[in-house]
Amino acid sequence: MGILNYTKEHVDFREKLKNYIASEILPQAEQWEKEKIVPKKAWQNLGQAGFLCTEVSKQYGGHGLDFLYSVIMAEEMVASGQTGLMAGLHSDIIVPYIESFASEENKHKYLPGCVSGDTITAVAMTEPGAGSDLASIETTAIEDGNEVILNGSKTFISNGINCDLVIVAAKNPDIEVKHHGISLYLVEDGTPGFSRGKHLEKMGMHSQDTAELFFSDCRIPKANILGEKGSGFLMLMQKLQQERLVSAISNVFAAEQLLLRVVEFSRQNYKNGKPLSKLQAIKFKLAEFATEVKLNRALLDQVIKGHMEKENIVAETMMIKYSSSEMVNQLVDNVLDIFGEFGLYEENSIAQHFRDLRITTIFAGTTEVMKTIIAQSMGL
Amino acid sequence: MFEYTKSQKEIQKAAREFAKGEFDREKAQEFEKTGSFPSEILQEAIDLGFIGIHLPEEFGGGGMGMIENVIVNETFCTFDPSIGSAIMQSTNGLELIAKYGTEEQKKNYLAPALKGHSLPAVAWFESEIGTDFTAIQTTAKSKEDGWLLNGKKQHVLNSNLAGFYIVLSRTQDEESPDDSLSLFLIEADNKEIHKSINDRRLGNNLVSSATITFENIEISSDQLIGKIGKGSFYLKDYTNYEYVNLAAQALGIAQASFESAMEYIKGREQFGRKIAEFQSIKHKIADMAMKIDLAKMAILDAANSCDRNKPDKKKSSLAKFIACRAAMEVSAQTIQIFGGYGYMTEYNIERFYREAKALEVRLGGWMDQKDMIADAVIGKIK
Numbered sequence: 001m002g003i004l005n006y007t008k009e010h011v012d013f014r015e016k017l018k019n020y021i022a023s024e025i026l027p028q029a030e031q032w033e034k035e036k037i038v039p040k041k042a043w044q045n046l047g048q049a050g051f052l053c054t055e056v057s058k059q060y061g062g063h064g065l066d067f068l069y070s071v072i073m074a075e076e077m078v079a080s081g082q083t084g085l086m087a088g089l090h091s092d093i094i095v096p097y098i099e100s101f102a103s104e105e106n107k108h109k110y111l112p113g114c115v116s117g118d119t120i121t122a123v124a125m126t127e128p129g130a131g132s133d134l135a136s137i138e139t140t141a142i143e144d145g146n147e148v149i150l151n152g153s154k155t156f157i158s159n160g161i162n163c164d165l166v167i168v169a170a171k172n173p174d175i176e177v178k179h180h181g182i183s184l185y186l187v188e189d190g191t192p193g194f195s196r197g198k199h200l201e202k203m204g205m206h207s208q209d210t211a212e213l214f215f216s217d218c219r220i221p222k223a224n225i226l227g228e229k230g231s232g233f234l235m236l237m238q239k240l241q242q243e244r245l246v247s248a249i250s251n252v253f254a255a256e257q258l259l260l261r262v263v264e265f266s267r268q269n270y271k272n273g274k275p276l277s278k279l280q281a282i283k284f285k286l287a288e289f290a291t292e293v294k295l296n297r298a299l300l301d302q303v304i305k306g307h308m309e310k311e312n313i314v315a316e317t318m319m320i321k322y323s324s325s326e327m328v329n330q331l332v333d334n335v336l337d338i339f340g341e342f343g344l345y346e347e348n349s350i351a352q353h354f355r356d357l358r359i360t361t362i363f364a365g366t367t368e369v370m371k372t373i374i375a376q377s378m379g380l
Numbered sequence: 381m382f383e384y385t386k387s388q389k390e391i392q393k394a395a396r397e398f399a400k401g402e403f404d405r406e407k408a409q410e411f412e413k414t415g416s417f418p419s420e421i422l423q424e425a426i427d428l429g430f431i432g433i434h435l436p437e438e439f440g441g442g443g444m445g446m447i448e449n450v451i452v453n454e455t456f457c458t459f460d461p462s463i464g465s466a467i468m469q470s471t472n473g474l475e476l477i478a479k480y481g482t483e484e485q486k487k488n489y490l491a492p493a494l495k496g497h498s499l500p501a502v503a504w505f506e507s508e509i510g511t512d513f514t515a516i517q518t519t520a521k522s523k524e525d526g527w528l529l530n531g532k533k534q535h536v537l538n539s540n541l542a543g544f545y546i547v548l549s550r551t552q553d554e555e556s557p558d559d560s561l562s563l564f565l566i567e568a569d570n571k572e573i574h575k576s577i578n579d580r581r582l583g584n585n586l587v588s589s590a591t592i593t594f595e596n597i598e599i600s601s602d603q604l605i606g607k608i609g610k611g612s613f614y615l616k617d618y619t620n621y622e623y624v625n626l627a628a629q630a631l632g633i634a635q636a637s638f639e640s641a642m643e644y645i646k647g648r649e650q651f652g653r654k655i656a657e658f659q660s661i662k663h664k665i666a667d668m669a670m671k672i673d674l675a676k677m678a679i680l681d682a683a684n685s686c687d688r689n690k691p692d693k694k695k696s697s698l699a700k701f702i703a704c705r706a707a708m709e710v711s712a713q714t715i716q717i718f719g720g721y722g723y724m725t726e727y728n729i730e731r732f733y734r735e736a737k738a739l740e741v742r743l744g745g746w747m748d749q750k751d752m753i754a755d756a757v758i759g760k761i762k
Contacts, residue, residue, distance in 0.1 A: 130650075131650065131720060132650055133651045136650070136651075155720070156720040200724055200726075201725040202723050202724055202725065202730075203724075203731075203733075203734070204723075272509070272512040272515060281747045281750070282747070333737070336582075336741065337740070337741060337745035340741055340745065341505070341741050343582075343741065344581040344582045344583065344737075344741060345578060345579055345580075346579060346582065347579050351581065354582060354737065355582070355734070358712075358715060358733070359723050361716060362716065366716070367716070368660060368716075
């Protein structure tokens with residue numbers, strides 16, 4: 001049924017990645033969840049093993065591979081027991097801004113480190129007063145000779161503590177029309193005026209170092225701008241689509257894994273003397289979920305294909321993002337029910353999935369924003 | 381929706397004042413993180429008469445009914461779901477003694493519990509049996525002047541505080557499984573009782589959970605609750621009350637989330653206006669309000685049946701099902717409304733959501749509730 005053209009190379013890559021996760025990530029996952037951060041070495045190791053920035057072209061030190069490798073990364077990392085080492089975020093959501101819009105000099109300067117894992121990236125758009133309303137950001141970028149001065153604060157930034165390089169969305173305060181005043185800038189860790197706030201405590205994704213970032217008269221070279229001044233909003237709209245697709249890929253794979261897990265559990269666990277799998281209510285519930293998962297997988301694969309063929313699939317991308325996030329949350333809720341009280345214990349990992357998945361309807365664009373864009377695409 | 385009586389309104393007011401003063405949400409976060417029980421708050425609640433308000437006055441209860449207990453449960457959990465549900469769950473099982481115990485048992489177990497001196501812990505669940513407890517394997521073998529108890533119970537809540545356990549055991553090998561179980565009161569302070577504390581759970585962490593192993597525990601005849609072989613009957617009756625209590629806690633969780641959502645939407649601005657002005661947000665609030673009101677009606681109806689001495693399996697199961705679903709859906713939508721902030725522990729909403737889930741899987745999930753409701757309804761059609 002699959003319409004994606006996975007070659008033998010893709011299959012081998014997936015195997016290699018699974019083995020890597022089993023030996024290098026899973027054994028550490030519990031520790032990282034406890035410490036609420038992933039050691040930078042883990043990023044370097046992942047990069048050295050060839051798993052970061054697979055799409056970056058070879059001329060910048062990348063692997064020059066197609067998007068299906070990114071799909072494989074987004075899928076298999078879901079089963080790595082942790083969320084701090086967010087390879088997909090770095091490789092397929094943030095780094096593309098650099099490869100598409102940075103100056104040649106900056107591409108040569110930063111991309112090799114992104115590939116090797118020595119340069120961990122973050123992207124800072126959200127502010128306390130600007131979430132869904134991205135255009136209302138208040139962080140300012142004021143030119144002063146050869147430099148740009150940034151002032152403002154960002155929140156909910158993934159890789160916020162670990163990042164070596166962050167893309168910051170900031171506005172020219174002199175431009176009236178909000179959407180035309182935003183630009184994107186590269187800021188290196190260690191730049192005076194750039195500091196981290198607290199490491200934010202979250203319901204789930206404990207190993208992910210989400211943080212606040214502060215810019216206080218932070219001076220960066222003018223050359224650190226991405227693309228044209230004032231085209232920040234357009235660049236964001238363009239690249240956010242892939243962010244939403246990557247998010248959907250993880251959701252659907254997570255749902256598929258959860259389904260396998262609950263089927264196995266139903267066979268091995270008894271209720272009233274019978275395996276759960278023999279109870280009609282369980283059979284029907286799982287059949288319903290298998291159908292929901294398959295429907296989402298079918299649309300997802302269409303969107304991946306359309307994305308790779310550069311078709312106009314804005315609406316479909318928003319659809320699969322919100323659909324897969326809502327579906328996987330309902331699924332994990334029901335799976336926990338089937339596991340019963342036993343499922344509540346953190347050591348069984350269903351509870352961790354329950355906590356981790358709740359954010360998927362919110363980040364990378366809320367369900368409500370997705371519906372707004374879909375409606376727009378329908379001419380509404 | 382009917383109105384509460386004057387006395388019920390006074391109880392609600394008193395409960396609100398107490399909870400407002402004592403149930404600090406930041407403290408609740410701390411308790412939740414460390415898995416600590418709010419013992420001081422419980423004792424104060426006991427001293428003020430909030431605990432066991434539906435249990436006999438003669439033994440230290442309030443002498444009132446389930447509706448009053450619903451009011452306390454709901455009010456406490458509205459102020460803080462974690463603290464509220466933890467202190468209200470600390471007396472789970474006392475209804476069994478109040479209804480089926482001997483006068484001696486009421487004096488020796490019910491009364492001290494209602495003073496906070498020796499709390500109960502109900503031990504009936506075993507792995508693989510689901511909610512059909514007629515399949516349990518814990519046995520109480522008859523011996524001269526009593527029984528010998530052996531078995532392993534799981535998910536025993538409140539074991540850290542327990543002064544005594546209420547244990548469901550198999551006493552006879554009867555043809556009919558419904559007549560072969562009995563309930564016993566077992567002192568917790570006994571070297572032959574092994575306690576293995578469970579790790580952290582998704583929610584309900586203020587209440588301890590453990591696996592309890594009973595090895596050759598000697599039971600004397602005065603420790604049997606009610607009649608031999610009637611354990612299953614008593615427990616099934618008891619679950620009516622426990623479902624109503626749990627449902628009221630779930631209602632409180634839903635209300636806590638709802639109130640937070642209401643406050644947030646009036647303050648938060650995006651796209652140049654308060655988000656309360658967006659129709660989709662208004663509809664989310666409407667959905668929440670509907671779910672809460674429906675849950676409340678179902679709970680009060682079930683509580684009312686209990687108070688008229690006609691506990692109704694269908695009504696109690698329905699109340700638990702609807703209220704727990706309401707708590708889940710309302711808190712999930714509240715997180716969604718809060719956006720990124722909803723995911724941060726600082727804002728408490730994610731904790732309400734986790735408490736809601738922990739409550740929903742207690743004593744059976746959707747499948748068990750539907751089975752019970754179907755049995756109650758189809759049974760009657762005959």
